Amino acid sequence: MEDNLKKYMANLHVLIHNALNFHWNVTGGLFLTLHELFQHQYDFFFKQIDILAELMKGRNMLPPITLPEIENLADLELFESKDYTARDTLEIQLKQFQFMLDLSNKLSTFYGEQHDLALEDFFIDMSKFLGKHLYFLRQILKQ
Ligand SMILES: [Fe+2]
Numbered sequence: 001m002e003d004n005l006k007k008y009m010a011n012l013h014v015l016i017h018n019a020l021n022f023h024w025n026v027t028g029g030l031f032l033t034l035h036e037l038f039q040h041q042y043d044f045f046f047k048q049i050d051i052l053a054e055l056m057k058g059r060n061m062l063p064p065i066t067l068p069e070i071e072n073l074a075d076l077e078l079f080e081s082k083d084y085t086a087r088d089t090l091e092i093q094l095k096q097f098q099f100m101l102d103l104s105n106k107l108s109t110f111y112g113e114q115h116d117l118a119l120e121d122f123f124i125d126m127s128k129f130l131g132k133h134l135y136f137l138r139q140i141l142k143q
Contacts, residue, residue, distance in 0.1 A: 007073050009064055034090075055119055093133075108124050
């Protein structure tokens with residue numbers, strides 16, 4: 001259970017880094033729209049990572065914080081700083097958000113069965129946000 005939460009948190013760190021990266025580096029006519037969308041995402045993920053860290057500390061677990069630890073634990077790929085087309089950023093996010101939605105759904109079910117309501121609620125909030133943003137990403141990609 002501790003390993004699941006550490007891994008999830010490492011993935012959340014990667015989502016924040018990639019959202020910041022794309023916020024700065026996306027190019028083209030959709031720049032301002034996506035710049036704002038990615039800012040909205042990293043603001044939410046940053047709030048969530050602190051909530052998760054405090055839930056872990058309350059259960060005697062240490063949240064991962066060093067960059068090597070995060071890179072080691074994460075499943076998601078961290079992308080280098082360079083220019084990205086709008087389509088590249090959206091397609092990368094589509095894959096990574098879908099992966100995190102599946103993981104969030106699994107963990108909300110798991111903690112629900114453990115009657116750990118705070119963790120269940122945390123993963124439900126993540127699922128709601130990721131599900132909504134997957135819809136946004138698909139709509140933009142349809143153009
Ligand atoms: Fe900014």
